[in-house]
Amino acid sequence: MVNLTQEVNDFINRTLDSHVRIAVTGLSRAGKTAFISSLVNQLLHTSTHDNLPLLTAARDKRLVGAKRVPQLNMMVPRFSYDQAMAQLEMQPPMWPEPTRDVSEIRLSIKYRPKRKTKRLLGATSTLNIDIIDYPGEWLLDLPLLDMDFDTWSNTQFEALSGTRETLAKPWLEALAQLDLNAEADEKQLASIARLYTDYLHACKQAGLHWVQPGRFVLPGELDGAPVLQFFPCQFQGKDATKNSHYAMLKARFKQYQQKVVKAFYKHHFSTFDRQIVLVDCLTPLNEGHESFADMRGALEQIMHSFEYGKSSLLRRLFAPRIDKILFAATKADHVTPDQHGHLTSLLKQMVHPAWQTAAYENIDMSCMSIASIQATQAGFINQQGESHPAIQGVSEQGESITLFPGDVPEKLPAADYWQNNGFEYTSFRPMPVEADHPLRHIRLDKALEYLIGDKLR
Ligand SMILES: Nc1nc2c(ncn2[C@@H]2O[C@H](COP(=O)(O)OP(=O)(O)OP(=O)(O)O)[C@@H](O)[C@H]2O)c(=O)[nH]1
């Protein structure tokens, strides 16, 4: 036996440490913060509870424990896990607040390796996991990197039908009064930009997802900065003068692309290895055809910019070395367990094009349905002597409810789905957290197995 000194041992352990960066992506309200909070919570409890049976390392009792450690990036706030937990532990329990800014968290997992090579070098190994959280709206800005100002403006005008057309009236009226070729008046631009921002807020309020630029509705520290004071317009002339309104709008769009969007993705998305795309299919299913189609459109645009081929936008700009992607339909506890399979196939249909390109690039992909933090329990109700599947929970208003929310369509629903079927989505409070117990979840362990299982061998 070689007698290794403590220093050599520490050195070997450090070199054995592995590291994985997980990008948690999803539109606003998809369930990113709930997912990250539950992931941290589950891993922190794994040494004392059998809460992750589908994570092989946990099932094999090879997980020694996990703890939060200081993140490497000191310029980004720490993900407020304690705050999220404090809200979930309140009486009555509450959901964590919507995210307003970017934050990061690093977890360190100590485990007993299975691989012989690793075992020879030390009894335990460490896996560090970095995760970032950010407002979902910012994700909608990724496609902007591939467009110039005129192209982007056109996409915005083309979308002006239905609810959007009605909501856009005030800013369109103000825009009609603006002479795009006149010398730029910052005050006038700021006031029309305000109306455009109001329009985006109104879209969000109406259950629409495609809100661009995403920073306009959640500006963080950029609130009031000129870089957020532009709006789409259609310049008809040939050449605009140098100091015109149009020239200024175009310049601001460019600044926004480079200094806001590109900087964010470069900072946070360029180094990830694994990605989870969270999708809430159920809320838009409940809200109706327009909301569902809008969410699908937004998701498609994002998946298009995330395409993993060599010439894809992301690859060209940031060259991430992603090798696994998981698509997860969130909030599965809102439907009865017999519908979970449908939920997964619905999501699969939604992300089909992205799936094909990823497969071609040899990137591993999977699709599943999960509930990061359970709000309901599944059971049965008796109706006229027959037993039917149901879910039971406490509504946001404090009322105990048992219901069958409806069938989830297995395929993308046609427009008449909402006339004939419909889906009842009730907002439930999270289930109360038992002292010293992990949060209840559905298949979060399966998601973890897919995302980090191989790193814990
Ligand atoms: N029943 C149930 N509801 C969930 C679950 N996860 C999230 N929710 C609901 O979805 C809402 C949004 O979840 P968040 O985790 O805040 O979503 P987000 O993606 O972080 O949203 P932004 O920060 O606004 O981008 C929560 O407030 C809950 O109402 C879940 O696992 N089960």
Ligand SMILES: [Mg+2]
């Ligand atoms: Mg959030």
